[in-house]
Amino acid sequence: MTKLFDFKEKINEENLIECSKCILNGGTVIFPTETVYGIGANALEYTSVEKIFKAKGRPGDNPLIVHICDTNMLNKVAKNINEIEQKLIDNFWPGPMTIILNKTNLVAQNVTCGLETVGVRMPDNEVALKLIKESGVPIAAPSANISGRPSGTKVSDLFGELNGRVDYIIDYGESKIGVESTVIKVIDGKVLILRPGKITPEDIEKLGLEVILDKNIFKSVENGDKVESPGMKHRHYAPETKTVLVYSEDESKMVEKINEIYNGRISKDTNFKLSVIGFTEHKGYFKNMNFIDNGSIKDLDTVSKNIFSNLRKLDKLDCDLCVIEGVKKEGLGIAIMNRLVRACEHNVINI
C-alpha cells in the first residue's frame, strides 16, 4: 500500500518525519525536487536501493544519483574532491547540478552499478532537503517514472504507474524546472556535460571553466558504444504515440511543414488524427489538428516545465502521429532538445 501525503498547502512536519523513518527503515518515498520528482531510498543500504530498481523496472546497469543536504553527507559518499569540483559545488548547490565524483565505500554497490564514481547532488527544494536531513542518510533517487517513460513532474502524472510500487508519495505540486539536473564530470580540468539541464554551458563558463558537451547528447547510442554515462544508452522519455520532431530557425517554416505533413496524410486517410505539441503563438495555425500547448516560444522555462507532462497527455489522446515543435539548441534549449530528440527516438526533421 502506498500512502499519499499532500504538502501543497503546507509541509506537515509529522508526516515528513514518518517518511524519513520509512527511508531509514529501508523503504521507498517519492519526493519532490526542483527538477522532477524522485523515488528515494537509503543510499547506504543495498536492499533498500534494490527496491528502487524494482519499482521502476530500471536496468541494473544504470546508476542512481545520491541526494545530500550538507557537506558532512557529501564527505560520506564522495572523496578526493578537487578544486574545480569544489568550485562547481560552491556555485551551484543547492541546485539542479549532479556532479560525478569518486565514491567512498559507504555507498551501496548497486547505487553506482559497480562504478568507482558516484553522481551527487544537493537539491534546491525544501521538502527534499528536510527529508534527507531528518532521515540522516543520503538518499539515492532516480526520476519518478517507470523506466523509459517521461519523468514525473506532478503527482497526478506519476501516480497511475507508481501507486502500489512505493511506500509513500509526497505531493508538493508541479516541479519548478521540469527537466532533470545537468550531469557533469570534471575530466583533465575541463567540465564535461553528460546530460544538459537548467544549468547551461554558459552558466559554467562564467566561472572561468572550459566546458565540453558530450558527443552523445544528440546521438543515438548503439549497442557496444562506449559511453561516459550509462543513462545515454537507454530508451528514454518515449510516449507510446509515434512522434516526430520538427525544427527550423524560421518559425513559419516549422508551421508550414507540420501543415504539409497533416495535409499529406489526411488526403490518404480521412480518419487520420494528428496532435501537435507546439508553441502558444502557433496555436491558430493548426486547423483540425489536436493542439497541446507547450508554452511560449519566448519562454523556455515554461517549455521545460511542460515537456514531460505534455508527452504523457499525448498518450491519452489516441492519435496516429504527433509532431513536436523544436527550439534552438542554445542555453536551456540544449536540455529541451536533448529530451525531445530522445522522446522522438531520433525521428527528427530539420529544415
Ligand code: TXA
Ligand atoms: O534532476 C535529477 O537529476 C533527478 C532528480 C530526482 O534528482 N534525478 C534523475 O535521476 O534524473 P535518473 O536516475 O533519472 O538519471 C540519472 C542519470 C542517468 O543518466 C545515469 O546514467 C547518470 O545520471 N549517472 C548516475 N551516476 C553516474 C555515474 N557514476 N557516472 C556517469 N553517469 C551517472
Ligand code: MG
Ligand atoms: Mg530518469
